[in-house]
Amino acid sequence: MSDPNRFTAIYEIRPCADESAEARARDITLEQTVELPAAVVPEEIAATMVGRVETLEPIDTGVWQTRISYPLAAVGDELTQLLNVLFGNISLKHGIRLVDVEWPEALLATFGGPGCGISGIRALTGVHDRALVATAIKPMGLSARDLAAHCHAFALGGVDIVKDDHGLANQPSAPFDERLLRCQAAVTDVNAAEGGSVQYFPNVTAPWPTMMARAEAARSAGCRGVLVNAWVTGVDALSALREEFGLALMAHPALTGTYFRPDHGITADVLLGDIFRMAGADAVIYPNHGGRFGFSRALCERINDRLRRPLAGLRTALPVPGGGISVDSAGDWARRYGRDTVLLIGGSLYAQQDLAAGARRLNEATRQAR
Amino acid sequence: MSDPNRFTAIYEIRPCADESAEARARDITLEQTVELPAAVVPEEIAATMVGRVETLEPIDTGVWQTRISYPLAAVGDELTQLLNVLFGNISLKHGIRLVDVEWPEALLATFGGPGCGISGIRALTGVHDRALVATAIKPMGLSARDLAAHCHAFALGGVDIVKDDHGLANQPSAPFDERLLRCQAAVTDVNAAEGGSVQYFPNVTAPWPTMMARAEAARSAGCRGVLVNAWVTGVDALSALREEFGLALMAHPALTGTYFRPDHGITADVLLGDIFRMAGADAVIYPNHGGRFGFSRALCERINDRLRRPLAGLRTALPVPGGGISVDSAGDWARRYGRDTVLLIGGSLYAQQDLAAGARRLNEATRQAR
Numbered sequence: 001m002s003d004p005n006r007f008t009a010i011y012e013i014r015p016c017a018d019e020s021a022e023a024r025a026r027d028i029t030l031e032q033t034v035e036l037p038a039a040v041v042p043e044e045i046a047a048t049m050v051g052r053v054e055t056l057e058p059i060d061t062g063v064w065q066t067r068i069s070y071p072l073a074a075v076g077d078e079l080t081q082l083l084n085v086l087f088g089n090i091s092l093k094h095g096i097r098l099v100d101v102e103w104p105e106a107l108l109a110t111f112g113g114p115g116c117g118i119s120g121i122r123a124l125t126g127v128h129d130r131a132l133v134a135t136a137i138k139p140m141g142l143s144a145r146d147l148a149a150h151c152h153a154f155a156l157g158g159v160d161i162v163k164d165d166h167g168l169a170n171q172p173s174a175p176f177d178e179r180l181l182r183c184q185a186a187v188t189d190v191n192a193a194e195g196g197s198v199q200y201f202p203n204v205t206a207p208w209p210t211m212m213a214r215a216e217a218a219r220s221a222g223c224r225g226v227l228v229n230a231w232v233t234g235v236d237a238l239s240a241l242r243e244e245f246g247l248a249l250m251a252h253p254a255l256t257g258t259y260f261r262p263d264h265g266i267t268a269d270v271l272l273g274d275i276f277r278m279a280g281a282d283a284v285i286y287p288n289h290g291g292r293f294g295f296s297r298a299l300c301e302r303i304n305d306r307l308r309r310p311l312a313g314l315r316t317a318l319p320v321p322g323g324g325i326s327v328d329s330a331g332d333w334a335r336r337y338g339r340d341t342v343l344l345i346g347g348s349l350y351a352q353q354d355l356a357a358g359a360r361r362l363n364e365a366t367r368q369a370r
Numbered sequence: 371m372s373d374p375n376r377f378t379a380i381y382e383i384r385p386c387a388d389e390s391a392e393a394r395a396r397d398i399t400l401e402q403t404v405e406l407p408a409a410v411v412p413e414e415i416a417a418t419m420v421g422r423v424e425t426l427e428p429i430d431t432g433v434w435q436t437r438i439s440y441p442l443a444a445v446g447d448e449l450t451q452l453l454n455v456l457f458g459n460i461s462l463k464h465g466i467r468l469v470d471v472e473w474p475e476a477l478l479a480t481f482g483g484p485g486c487g488i489s490g491i492r493a494l495t496g497v498h499d500r501a502l503v504a505t506a507i508k509p510m511g512l513s514a515r516d517l518a519a520h521c522h523a524f525a526l527g528g529v530d531i532v533k534d535d536h537g538l539a540n541q542p543s544a545p546f547d548e549r550l551l552r553c554q555a556a557v558t559d560v561n562a563a564e565g566g567s568v569q570y571f572p573n574v575t576a577p578w579p580t581m582m583a584r585a586e587a588a589r590s591a592g593c594r595g596v597l598v599n600a601w602v603t604g605v606d607a608l609s610a611l612r613e614e615f616g617l618a619l620m621a622h623p624a625l626t627g628t629y630f631r632p633d634h635g636i637t638a639d640v641l642l643g644d645i646f647r648m649a650g651a652d653a654v655i656y657p658n659h660g661g662r663f664g665f666s667r668a669l670c671e672r673i674n675d676r677l678r679r680p681l682a683g684l685r686t687a688l689p690v691p692g693g694g695i696s697v698d699s700a701g702d703w704a705r706r707y708g709r710d711t712v713l714l715i716g717g718s719l720y721a722q723q724d725l726a727a728g729a730r731r732l733n734e735a736t737r738q739a740r
Contacts, residue, residue, distance in 0.1 A: 033537065034511065035509065035535055045511040048511060088599065166459075167402075169450070207448055236603075
């Protein structure tokens with residue numbers, strides 16, 4: 001029944017009052033491929049290149065679910081064109097939500113997925129039997145020296161991954177190059193003294209040539225991973241970084257939020273759980289339930305599931321829930337989400353008088369949650 | 371009154387029932403800069419780096435407008451970080467819409483804007499006194515030879531810019547390299563025979579290293595401009611292409627649509643009219659009023675205005691309304707939008723029996739609309 005030359009995207013559609021669900025679904029098949037009215041599409045192209053409505057059924061009042069298959073030949077072998085086929089033009093319409101994709105093995109193999117994956121990040125950090133703890137150095141405006149002092153305290157307390165805040169770029173207060181060297185030195189010093197494997201992930205997000213130069217600088221400085229705002233750079237940045245540097249990649253969801261509306265967009269689990277992973281993220285930050293953002297607990301679990309599920313030959317990736325986790329609740333979250341999780345704690349840690357002591361409590365909480 | 375070290379973003383906010391407008395606005399100032407609760411932000415950072423609510427006033431039932439100033443030091447000199455400050459994390463919240471930015475000259479000078487601008491594209495095409503006409507070669511699935519035949523017909527009919535459909539990437543049916551050479555040859559032949567200056571803009575959208583290689587190939591083949599799906603690649607791709615190749619850049623809005631919701635996101639005129647232009651687009655495609663997408667006529671005019679308005683030393687850019695324009699209505703649209711417009715006509719042209727004759731009628735319509 002399944003055509004090896006096609007793959008299937010699943011959309012929820014909410015047709016307007018004057019429009020049938022059939023018409024809306026058919027419109028997607030044309031808009032996302034040939035971009036022509038059906039009447040002027042040559043017959044052989046209609047048969048081979050146009051999307052095909054495989055199923056269409058009502059699932060709620062005014063809401064339909066449709067499975068649309070596209071030819072692999074519409075994508076070729078590029079992630080950019082895959083995004084374009086899945087949601088490029090229809091992003092400009094309304095009432096269309098991409099809720100799942102049945103990824104064909106050929107595409108997965110092409111895009112490659114995580115270069116390190118969960119096992120790779122566990123090997124880097126030396127943490128094998130519990131959830132990992134991460135935090136961000138901040139706020140912007142501090143000097144590189146002060147940020148490095150935070151790194152030192154967090155490393156001393158046993159945070160496993162100390163990352164730059166995603167808004168630390170190349171501001172005059174703490175230029176990238178200086179911050180990189182000072183922070184990495186702080187972590188290296190603690191590791192040498194304590195025998196640990198704390199990792200510092202600098203934020204390499206930047207316009208392209210600069211981003212690649214920063215990743216190279218990070219590798220030269222001894223970093224084993226970096227942070228990227230992957231929707232700001234274009235998500236294929238993850239693939240390029242994976243290919244070029246062999247660094248672990250933690251992806252931040254900045255700018256993705258408009259896709260996550262209930263009636264139009266791409267679900268967060270598909271975008272952050274599948275697409276970020278396919279592109280090469282080894283760890284994916286998302287706004288945890290109960291924090292400053294509105295993700296439900298169920299949605300968070302769905303993201304976790306997609307990052308960790310078997311998916312052809314792709315490595316698994318670590319979910320990194322951030323927000324809503326305090327030093328006190330970290331153990332609970334570790335139990336809820338399971339050990340293949342990175343708990344990202346920011347504000348609550350900074351509210352502690354002593355950063356290292358706060359970090360120590362966090363680390364202890366994840367040990368007890370094993 | 372205005373601090374030269376800060377710049378101002380204007381948001382419409384729709385606070386939840388249990389939240390004051392003041393709290394929502396203050397939240398943005400923290401979320402977009404230091405990402406910490408106010409209580410743990412060091413005093414000197416709070417005074418210098420945190421956003422500042424300059425004004426806050428109700429503009430409709432449940433809707434407030436707030437002017438928030440950010441320090442230039444929060445951005446540094448990178449477009450990626452500018453996007454992050456303006457809307458990165460708050461994209462994940464709701465009821466926040468970026469409706470305007472008072473761009474500081476320092477940032478505009480840094481980002482640079484169009485490399486060719488309206489005058490540059492007029493010089494390329496030799497069209498100085500009327501609206502330009504563009505079309506796309508399609509559909510995907512045709513061979514490079516067949517697409518080149520379309521190029522030939524359109525060039526013969528006097529289309530000024532023949533671009534690849536934005537979904538033509540590197541599909542097996544018409545691989546990029548072959549398509550580039552055949553299509554450019556078709557246009558060059560017609561120009562040589564007829565003394566015209568029709569331009570072929572191939573779509574160079576691709577993962578990064580490949581995108582740059584395609585732009586280089588386009589330049590080598592004699593193309594003077596290219597098409598980019600600039601939100602798919604990351605919008606800073608425009609700047610890199612401008613710097614590296616000196617090609618005219620036409621930007622397509624694929625994947626941007628989720629930002630254009632009335633209650634949350636970034637207005638289309640700010641994103642496509644200002645940000646795309648600042649990044650380096652010489653011409654910006656948007657879905658025209660009356661077409662398959664829901665842009666109002668007023669919104670289209672606002673995009674036109676932003677692309678053409680004086681903005682520090684930046685070159686102006688050409689609006690490229692696409693959709694909803696037929697061979698018959700092209701003259702009317704040219705009169706409505708003015709001569710500094712590129713009318714992009716696809717489906718209606720393909721519905722003509724004779725593509726060259728249809729293109730000729732289009733060209734004639736814009737001449738009569740002068």
